[in-house]
Amino acid sequence: MILKRAISKAAPFIQGLPIFFIVFALVSTAGSQEVNKNETPPKGMEIRDLGSARVIVPKDMKLTEGKGIIIQEDLSEYVARAIANMQEDIAKVKSTQDELEKEIAEIKKDLEASKEENKNSKSKGE
Numbered sequence: 001m002i003l004k005r006a007i008s009k010a011a012p013f014i015q016g017l018p019i020f021f022i023v024f025a026l027v028s029t030a031g032s033q034e035v036n037k038n039e040t041p042p043k044g045m046e047i048r049d050l051g052s053a054r055v056i057v058p059k060d061m062k063l064t065e066g067k068g069i070i071i072q073e074d075l076s077e078y079v080a081r082a083i084a085n086m087q088e089d090i091a092k093v094k095s096t097q098d099e100l101e102k103e104i105a106e107i108k109k110d111l112e113a114s115k116e117e118n119k120n121s122k123s124k125g126e
Helices: 003-034 076-126
Strands: 047-049 053-058 063-065 069-073
Touching: 003 047, 047 063
Parallel strands: none
Antiparallel strands: 047 053, 063 069
């Protein structure tokens, strides 16, 4: 009777033991894996070392490290900031393109003027 009571009280503990050992085995093997410093992340992602943790996040995503936790920037904030950065980059490219088009137009004018001078000098030489 005492044995039955002891077994009935220990039954939940005994049933949870296999799960405990599986979780323990997974955690211990994950922690013991060798960290590959030459690992390449997927396209558009980057690996960041935060304390003892290595995190794979989208490039330029802001991370803050709290008390034992890593907080990622909200996805909508990240996307809004990324789009704003892209718009700035596009504006810079457009202004550079406009400047280059002006330079090309000036070079074409100079080239046409040089051709005219050559024609005039040849016709005078004849």
